[in-house]
Amino acid sequence: MTKKKSLRLITLSLFTCLTIFSQIVWSGGTPTTFRVSKDFKSLIIQGERPEIVACMTATSRYVKKSLDYKELRWLDSTSLSAIFNENENNGQLTRVISLQALALLNTSNVFDSWIPIVIRCKQVDEGYPEVNLNVVGSSKW
Numbered sequence: 001m002t003k004k005k006s007l008r009l010i011t012l013s014l015f016t017c018l019t020i021f022s023q024i025v026w027s028g029g030t031p032t033t034f035r036v037s038k039d040f041k042s043l044i045i046q047g048e049r050p051e052i053v054a055c056m057t058a059t060s061r062y063v064k065k066s067l068d069y070k071e072l073r074w075l076d077s078t079s080l081s082a083i084f085n086e087n088e089n090n091g092q093l094t095r096v097i098s099l100q101a102l103a104l105l106n107t108s109n110v111f112d113s114w115i116p117i118v119i120r121c122k123q124v125d126e127g128y129p130e131v132n133l134n135v136v137g138s139s140k141w
Helices: 002-027 040-047 050-065
Strands: 069-075 083-089 092-105 115-124 130-135
Touching: 050 069, 050 092, 050 115, 050 130, 092 130
Parallel strands: none
Antiparallel strands: 069 092, 083 092, 092 115, 115 130
């Protein structure tokens, strides 16, 4: 009986070590130099970019309601690195804004890691922005 318990304990320990080791290996490729800001309002004020407010707000709401993401963090450089394009075609104003952030995916992993994402917002005639989030390196986009 003790041999069975010992074998179970060793198997469980080995499985736990392998799980932890695999998480460490997978997180090894994740950059750790991102500086994050929890308050996106201060990012907007700091970067003086009022044109990206609607996109950041819509993205925050999208992540809160999404089943794919647990949480979102804005980078300190988000406001400064945002790309803003504006077009007027047939009297219709279209804005496309690209931002960067970090997100936690809603997965069943034991250890969650922050992954870089690219956010793309499309806003037509001052309407509510359409938000698309993509993991950096993903071929979805």
